[in-house]
Amino acid sequence: MDGSAGRVVEGVAETSGGKMVLLVADGLGGLPHPETGMTEGETAMTPNLDALVASGVSGLHIPIQPGVTPGSGPAHLGLFGYDPVRYTIGRGVLEALGIDFDLRHGDVAVRMNFATVDDAGNIVDRRAGRISTEKCIELTEKLSAIRLPGMELFVRPVKGHRAVLVVRGPGLAGGLNDTDPQETGVPPVPLRADDKGQEKTVEVLNAFLGAAMELLRDQPQANALTMRGIASLSKPPSFQSRFKASAVAIAAYPMYRGVAGLVGMTVMPQAADTADLVRMLRQNYEGFDFFFVHFKETDSTGEDGDFDAKVAATEAFDELVGQVRDVGPDVLVVTGDHSTPSALASHSWHPVPIALCAKSARVDKVQRFGESPMLAGGLGMIRATDILPLMLAHAGRLTKFGA
Amino acid sequence: MDGSAGRVVEGVAETSGGKMVLLVADGLGGLPHPETGMTEGETAMTPNLDALVASGVSGLHIPIQPGVTPGSGPAHLGLFGYDPVRYTIGRGVLEALGIDFDLRHGDVAVRMNFATVDDAGNIVDRRAGRISTEKCIELTEKLSAIRLPGMELFVRPVKGHRAVLVVRGPGLAGGLNDTDPQETGVPPVPLRADDKGQEKTVEVLNAFLGAAMELLRDQPQANALTMRGIASLSKPPSFQSRFKASAVAIAAYPMYRGVAGLVGMTVMPQAADTADLVRMLRQNYEGFDFFFVHFKETDSTGEDGDFDAKVAATEAFDELVGQVRDVGPDVLVVTGDHSTPSALASHSWHPVPIALCAKSARVDKVQRFGESPMLAGGLGMIRATDILPLMLAHAGRLTKFGA
Numbered sequence: 001m002d003g004s005a006g007r008v009v010e011g012v013a014e015t016s017g018g019k020m021v022l023l024v025a026d027g028l029g030g031l032p033h034p035e036t037g038m039t040e041g042e043t044a045m046t047p048n049l050d051a052l053v054a055s056g057v058s059g060l061h062i063p064i065q066p067g068v069t070p071g072s073g074p075a076h077l078g079l080f081g082y083d084p085v086r087y088t089i090g091r092g093v094l095e096a097l098g099i100d101f102d103l104r105h106g107d108v109a110v111r112m113n114f115a116t117v118d119d120a121g122n123i124v125d126r127r128a129g130r131i132s133t134e135k136c137i138e139l140t141e142k143l144s145a146i147r148l149p150g151m152e153l154f155v156r157p158v159k160g161h162r163a164v165l166v167v168r169g170p171g172l173a174g175g176l177n178d179t180d181p182q183e184t185g186v187p188p189v190p191l192r193a194d195d196k197g198q199e200k201t202v203e204v205l206n207a208f209l210g211a212a213m214e215l216l217r218d219q220p221q222a223n224a225l226t227m228r229g230i231a232s233l234s235k236p237p238s239f240q241s242r243f244k245a246s247a248v249a250i251a252a253y254p255m256y257r258g259v260a261g262l263v264g265m266t267v268m269p270q271a272a273d274t275a276d277l278v279r280m281l282r283q284n285y286e287g288f289d290f291f292f293v294h295f296k297e298t299d300s301t302g303e304d305g306d307f308d309a310k311v312a313a314t315e316a317f318d319e320l321v322g323q324v325r326d327v328g329p330d331v332l333v334v335t336g337d338h339s340t341p342s343a344l345a346s347h348s349w350h351p352v353p354i355a356l357c358a359k360s361a362r363v364d365k366v367q368r369f370g371e372s373p374m375l376a377g378g379l380g381m382i383r384a385t386d387i388l389p390l391m392l393a394h395a396g397r398l399t400k401f402g403a
Numbered sequence: 404m405d406g407s408a409g410r411v412v413e414g415v416a417e418t419s420g421g422k423m424v425l426l427v428a429d430g431l432g433g434l435p436h437p438e439t440g441m442t443e444g445e446t447a448m449t450p451n452l453d454a455l456v457a458s459g460v461s462g463l464h465i466p467i468q469p470g471v472t473p474g475s476g477p478a479h480l481g482l483f484g485y486d487p488v489r490y491t492i493g494r495g496v497l498e499a500l501g502i503d504f505d506l507r508h509g510d511v512a513v514r515m516n517f518a519t520v521d522d523a524g525n526i527v528d529r530r531a532g533r534i535s536t537e538k539c540i541e542l543t544e545k546l547s548a549i550r551l552p553g554m555e556l557f558v559r560p561v562k563g564h565r566a567v568l569v570v571r572g573p574g575l576a577g578g579l580n581d582t583d584p585q586e587t588g589v590p591p592v593p594l595r596a597d598d599k600g601q602e603k604t605v606e607v608l609n610a611f612l613g614a615a616m617e618l619l620r621d622q623p624q625a626n627a628l629t630m631r632g633i634a635s636l637s638k639p640p641s642f643q644s645r646f647k648a649s650a651v652a653i654a655a656y657p658m659y660r661g662v663a664g665l666v667g668m669t670v671m672p673q674a675a676d677t678a679d680l681v682r683m684l685r686q687n688y689e690g691f692d693f694f695f696v697h698f699k700e701t702d703s704t705g706e707d708g709d710f711d712a713k714v715a716a717t718e719a720f721d722e723l724v725g726q727v728r729d730v731g732p733d734v735l736v737v738t739g740d741h742s743t744p745s746a747l748a749s750h751s752w753h754p755v756p757i758a759l760c761a762k763s764a765r766v767d768k769v770q771r772f773g774e775s776p777m778l779a780g781g782l783g784m785i786r787a788t789d790i791l792p793l794m795l796a797h798a799g800r801l802t803k804f805g806a
Contacts, residue, residue: 004488005468012471360746362434362442362753362774378774380754380784382469389470393752400750401467402477402487403497403632 006083006242008401009389013244017397018330018358020245021281021291022387024079025317026072026256027299028336029060029352029371031343033307040298040307040342041353042370044314048322049355049369052334056357058366059379061387063338069349073097075337076259080292081243081388082236089262090174090231096164097258099156100270103233108172108201110165111158111229113180114139114222121187126180127161128222136163139222146211151204161222167204173197174232176205181226188226205230238264239290243392248287250280251294260292274316278323285327290391295320302340303347310342331358331394333387351381358394409486409645411804412792416647420800421733421761423648424684424694425790427482428720429475429659430702431739432463432755432774434746436710443701443710443745444756445773447717451725452758452772455737459760461769462782464790466741472752478740479662483695484646484791485639492665493577493634499567500661502559503673506636511575511604513568514561514632516583517542517625524590529583530564531625539566542625549614554607564625570607576600577635579608584629591629608633641667642693646795651690653683654697663695677719681726688730692798698723705743706750713745734761734797736790754784761797 030039041049063070063078064085073094074084089097092109103109114136116125131139136157143155143163151169158164176198179188191206193199209225216223239247241264249260252271261267268284271277277293284291297313321334335354338347353374364378379390392398433442444452466473466481467488476497477487492500495512506512517539519528534542539560546558546566554572561567579601582591594609596602612628619626642650644667652663655674664670669691674680680696687694700716724737738757741750756777767781782793795801 008468008471008488360434360744360751363440364778365775376778378754378778380463380778386469389468390752391470393470393472398470398472398752400472400474402474402492403494 003083003086005385006081009081009392009398010242012398012401013242013392014397014399015244017289017392018395019285019289019291020331020391020395021293021324021327021329021333022079022391023293023295023321023324023332023334025295025298025314025334025336027302027338027340027347029339029341029348029350030302030310031341031350039371040302040310041314042372044311044318046314046318046369048318048325049334050367052321052325052332052357053355053369053374054367055363056355057361057364057379058353058355058374058377059382060351060371060374061335061354061382061384062351063384067349069347070338071347072255072337073259075384076256077263078384079335079337079387080239080260080263081385082263083385087236089259091229092164092174092231093233094255095158095229096166097262098255099158099164100254100258101154101156101164101166103166104168105233105235106168106172108167108174108230108232110167110205110227112163112165113226113228114161114163115224115226116221117187117224123181123184123186123188123224125221126184126226131161131222133157133159135222136160139216139219142215143212145215146208148204148207153208165208167208169204171200172204172232173201174230176201176230178228179226180228188224191227201230236263240264243388245289245392245397246287247290247292248284249292249294250277251292252277253294253296256294265292274320277320281324281327291329293324298336299340302342303345305342305345307342331356331391333391335387354379354382354387356390356394360394406486406489408788409484412484412795412801413645415801415804416645416795417800417802418647420692420795421798422688422692422694423734423794423798424696424727424730424732424736425482425794426696426698426724426727426735426737428698428701428717428737428739430705430741430743430750432742432744432751432753433705433713434744434753442774443705443713444717445775447714447721449717449721449772451721451728452737453770455724455728455735455760456758456772456777457770458766459758460764460767460782461756461758461777461780462785463754463774463777464738464757464785464787465754466787470752472750473741474750475658475740476662478787479659480666481787482738482740482790483642483663483666484788485666486788490639492662494632495567495577495634496636497658497661498561498632499569500665501658502561502567503657503661504557504559504567504569506569507571508636508638509571509575510636511570511577512634512636513570513608513630515566515568516629516631517564517566518627518629519624520590520627526584526587526589526591526627528624529587529629534564534625536560536562538625539563542619542622545618546615548618549611551607551610556611568611572607574603575607575635576604577633579604579633581631582629583631591627594630639666643667646791648692648795648800650693650695651687652695652697653680654695655680656697656699659697668695677723680723684727684730694732696727701739702743705745706748708745708748710745734759734794736794738790757782757785757790759793759797763797
C-alpha cells in the first residue's frame with residue numbers, strides 16, 4: 001500500500017470483527033518442470049489446498065512490483081500491509097533480526113565479515129579463509145570486551161566469517177557506506193559521513209574498528225573486519241495502531257519472527273516443527289485477532305534447486321493447511337511471500353498463488369491449487385499489500401469509506 | 404485516477420469525438436446464492452446485458468481499492484474520473500446534496516439532529532423521540548428565522564429528527580468536530596477550532612446554536628440540536644475543464660444528481676421512473692457529449708437483503724440497458740458504482756461487473772453477463788477511475804501521449 005492507500009484503510013479500520021489467519025508458505029510460487037509443464041505446487045498432491053481453493057476465491061499476488069524479486073524482509077512487510085518500498089529494512093537490521101537479537105528503535109546494526117589483511121593493510125581474503133562458526137563465536141566473544149563511552153555494544157556471531165555488531169546510544173544514524181571493497185589487494189574503504197547526522201556514528205564505528213584490529217592483530221586468518229549494510233532500526237507504525245487488530249507471529253525461524261516483531265506483533269517462541277505451529281495457533285487463538293503462521297521448507301527446497309524436494313515440502317505444507325483450517329478462522333488466507341522456483345534455485349519475481357476463504361468470499365470457479373488454474377481466480381492479480389485490507393474487509397473490520 | 408494519471412488524461416483530451424453514455428446500476432455487484440452458486444446478476448434473465456457483453460469488452464472494476472467499501476459519493480466520483488481519496492465529500496455536504504440543495508463553493512454544510520436535553524443540559528434522547536418529518540419541517544421553518552450578521556443561513560428538513568444547516572459567507576471552514584457525544588447523560592460536545600482557519604466557523608455555529616436553543620426551549624421533545632459532519636464544499640475542477648466534454652446527469656435520486664452537479668455536470672430534474680430516464684436521454688442527446696444515467700433499485704433491494712427482489716431489479720435494469728442501447732451512443736459503458744450483495748444487505752468492496760461497447764472495442768469471448776464469466780473479460784480487473792479515460796479513448800477524444 002502506498003501512503004494514501006494505507007491511510008484509507010487505517011481510516012476505516014474498526015476494533016471488532018472476525019479472526020484472521022495468514023498462513024505463509026515461504027517461496028511458494030514455482031516454475032513448470034520442463035518435462036511435465038507443471039510447477040512444484042501443481043505436481044504435488046494437495047487435497048487440502050485444492051479444497052480451500054474450490055471453496056474460496058483465489059488469484060496471484062505480486063510481492064513488490066512486476067519483475068522485482070524481494071528479499072524476505074520486504075516480502076513479509078508487504079504481506080503485513082506495509083509498503084515495502086517506504087518501510088525499508090537495512091541489511092544490518094535484517095541480519096540482527098535473523099539471529100533473534102532484540103533490536104530497539106534507534107539501534108544501529110552492522111553486518112561484519114572477518115577478513116585477512118597483509119602487513120600493508122590490504123585485504124588478501126575477504127572471508128578470512130572461511131573460518132568455522134566455532135572460531136567466529138570465539139572471536140566475537142573476544143570483541144565483546146570492547147567498551148566505548150556512552151554506548152552499548154553487542155557483538156554476535158552469525159555463521160562462518162559473518163557476525164553482527166549492534167550499537168545502542170544517542171545520536172546514531174544508519175545509511176553509511178560499506179567498508180568491504182568487494183575486491184582483494186586494496187585496503188577496506190574508510191567510513192564516510194555523507195551528512196552531519198552520520199558523523200557521530202562514523203566516529204563510534206571507527207573507534208570500534210580500531211579496538212577490534214588491536215584484539216585481532218595476532219589472528220592468523222581473521223585479523224581484520226569489514227562492515228556492510230550499516231542500518232538504523234526505524235520501527236514502522238504498529239500493526240495494532242494501523243489496523244486495530246491484535247496480531248501474533250508463529251514461526252520457526254528468527255528472521256520472520258523478527259520482521260513480525262518489527263511491526264509490533266506479539267512473537268511466539270521459536271516453533272520446533274509444524275505440529276508446534278498448529279499447537280501455538282490453538283493455544284493463542286482466544287487472545288488475538290490476527291495470526292501470522294510461517295512455513296519455511298517450500299523456500300529452502302526451492303533455494304536448493306531440488307524440484308522433487310519442493311514438491312514434498314508443498315505436500316507437507318498441505319497437511320498444515322488442513323490443520324489450520326480445522327481451527328476455523330473467519331478469514332483464512334494461504335499464500336507465499338514470494339516465489340522460489342527450484343529451476344532458479346533462488347527467490348524470484350514471479351506472481352505468488354493466493355487463496356482466501358471467508359463467508360463473504362465471492363467464490364470463483366477455480367477447483368485446483370496451482371499457478372496456472374488460479375490465474376482464472378476471482379481475486380485476479382493483486383499486490384501483496386492488498387491482501388491485508390481484503391482480510392480485514394472479509395473479517396468485517398472495515399467500515400464504509402465516505403458517505 | 405491519482406494526480407499524475409489524471410494529468411496525463413487531461414493533457415491528451417480533445418474537444419471533439421463521439422457520444423458516451425455511462426449507465427450505472429447502483430450496487431450492481433453481488434454474491435453467490437448459497438444454493439445455486441450464482442449471484443443476483445447471474446440468476447436474472449438479462450438478454451440485453453448478455454448481448455452487450457457478447458458484442459463488447461468486459462471485466463470488473465474496483466471502486467476505491469481492494470477491501471475498501473465505498474459510500475455513494477466516493478464511488479460515483481471514481482466513475483466520473485476523479486480520485487475519490489483526493490476529492491473527499493464531507494457528510495454534511497452529501498446530506499445537503501441529498502435534499503437537492505444548491506450548494507456553492509465555500510459553503511459549510513452541517514448535518515443536524517434534533518435531540519432532547521434535561522434541565523442540566525444533558526442529552527436524554529439523541530433523536531428527540533424520533534419526531535415526525537412534519538414536526539421536523541415545522542421546526543426548521545422556525546429556525547429559518549435566525550439571522551447572523553454577514554452570513555446567509557439555510558435550515559432544511561431531511562427526515563424525522565434529521566435536518567441540514569448550510570452557512571454561506573466569507574472565511575468559513577469545514578472539518579470541525581461533531582457535537583453529538585454518541586451517548587446520553589452528557590451534554591453536547593462543544594465545538595473546537597483545531598486551527599486558526601476554523602475560529603470564525605465555530606463562532607458562527609455557536610451563535611446559531613444559541614439562537615436555536617432559545618427558539619426550541621419550549622419544545623417537549625426537540626429542545627436541542629447536535630451537529631455532525633461539518634464540511635465545506637470544495638468543488639473539484641469541472642468535468643468539462645478536465646475532460647473537454649460536456650456532461651449531463653439523469654437520475655431519480657437527489658444524492659447522485661448532487662454528486663454529478665459537484666463536478667459541474669448539467670443536472671436534469673428528478674426523473675420519475677426508468678421511462679423518464681430514457682426520455683431525458685433522448686431529449687438531451689444532441690446537446691451533450693457525456694451522459695450519466697443512474698438506476699437505483701439494484702442497490703436498494705440489495706440493502707434490503709432481498710436476493711429475489713435484486714434479481715427482479717436487475718431484470719428491470721436489463722430493459723433499460725436495451726432502451727439506452729437503442730439510442731445508439733458511440734461508447735456505452737454499463738456498470739455499477741459498487742457491489743451491494745443481498746447476502747450482506749449493505750455496500751461491499753467486491754469488484755463490480757463492467758461492459759464497454761464501442762466500434763474500437765477489442766471484443767472478447769465473454770458471452771454472458773455476470774461476475775463470474777466477466778472475470779475472463781478483456782478489460783481485466785481495473786480501477787473505477789480507469790473507466791472514464793477508456794470511454795474518452797473509445798470516443799476518439801484522446802490524442803497520443805508524447806511523440
